[in-house]
Amino acid sequence: MKLLEKKVCLVTGTSRGIGGEIVKRFAQEGAVVYANARKEGSIDESSKHWEDAYGTSVVPVYFDVTDENGAKQAIMKIKKEQGRLDVLVNNAGIMKDSVIGMISSELMKEVFSANVFSVISLIQLANKLMGRQKSGSIINLSSIVGVEGSAGQLVYSASKGAVAAITKAAAKELAINNIRVNAIAPGMIDTDLFRSIGEENIERNLKQIKMGRLGSTTDVANAAVFLASDLSSYITGQILGVDGEASV
Numbered sequence: 274m275k276l277l278e279k280k281v282c283l284v285t286g287t288s289r290g291i292g293g294e295i296v297k298r299f300a301q302e303g304a305v306v307y308a309n310a311r312k313e314g315s316i317d318e319s320s321k322h323w324e325d326a327y328g329t330s331v332v333p334v335y336f337d338v339t340d341e342n343g344a345k346q347a348i349m350k351i352k353k354e355q356g357r358l359d360v361l362v363n364n365a366g367i368m369k370d371s372v373i374g375m376i377s378s379e380l381m382k383e384v385f386s387a388n389v390f391s392v393i394s395l396i397q398l399a400n401k402l403m404g405r406q407k408s409g410s411i412i413n414l415s416s417i418v419g420v421e422g423s424a425g426q427l428v429y430s431a432s433k434g435a436v437a438a439i440t441k442a443a444a445k446e447l448a449i450n451n452i453r454v455n456a457i458a459p460g461m462i463d464t465d466l467f468r469s470i471g472e473e474n475i476e477r478n479l480k481q482i483k484m485g486r487l488g489s490t491t492d493v494a495n496a497a498v499f500l501a502s503d504l505s506s507y508i509t510g511q512i513l514g515v516d517g518e519a520s521v
């Protein structure tokens with residue numbers, strides 16, 4: 274029995290990294306996946322590949338998550354084609370580092386638009402479908418730095434802390450309609466985003482992980498499968514660390 278058989282899922286930020294792996298694992302578990310990317314055509318090939326490999330639907334939906342109208346069109350397309358939405362994964366995110374003295378208002382706006390405001394908008398849109406059907410699972414990508422804070426990453430840490438608070442507040446408000454809202458707080462996962470900190474910092478950070486290795490995108494995608502599936506049907510408002518016991 275596949276864990277997500279016929280569940281209709283929207284995953285944002287799937288052109289690479291954690292989002293790309295979530296699409297693969299969801300398709301493998303039988304989900305109907307609407308995979309978001311911002312560059313038109315960029316995931317046509319991979320979507321077709323997973324469709325053929327796992328015999329389910331993987332439909333690319335192109336929009337920038339900071340564009341509310343684009344997100345609305347995608348939700349309307351899902352409503353028209355499927356009549357429901359079972360799972361939303363707010364994965365798209367950016368990391369921009371800056372020491373406190375150098376933080377600009379442009380940087381704050383850019384990071385909060387991509388990492389926070391888009392998450393609220395998509396929860397609002399998803400709730401319209403999930404509220405009517407009285408079920409759903411929303412999974413937000415927070416971060417270990419959103420819980421612990423990280424030097425040189427005040428804005429990114431704040432945005433991911435906001436995602437954790439959004440998760441808890443939405444879980445409280447939406448539980449009445451059987452909509453679960455949880456977050457995953459990854460530690461250091463081997464993706465472009467993490468590698469952007471540079472080799473020297475990577476070596477230093479590795480020493481901070483008690484399990485002695487970076488996380489893989491599969492480690493995170495498996496947690497997303499669990500939270501999307503009915504195995505977690507009584508779990509909501511939780512921030513699930515996937516970090517191999519890391520400290521920052």
Ligand SMILES: NC(=O)c1ccc[n+]([C@@H]2O[C@H](COP(=O)([O-])OP(=O)(O)OC[C@H]3O[C@@H](n4cnc5c(N)ncnc54)[C@H](OP(=O)(O)O)[C@@H]3O)[C@@H](O)[C@H]2O)c1
Nearest residue numbers: 286288289290291337338365366416459461462464466467
């Ligand atoms: N890797 C880690 O160690 C780590 C740790 C904690 C939390 N996280 C969180 O996990 C999530 C995924 O991270 P990752 O490591 O997989 O990052 P990544 O490799 O940089 O991939 C980020 C993805 O998000 C997409 N994206 C960014 N801004 C977007 C926008 N405005 N609209 C649509 N898509 C957008 C990117 O698309 P493009 O290809 O178009 O840029 C890309 O597909 C993020 O929310 C990140 O903050 C990651």
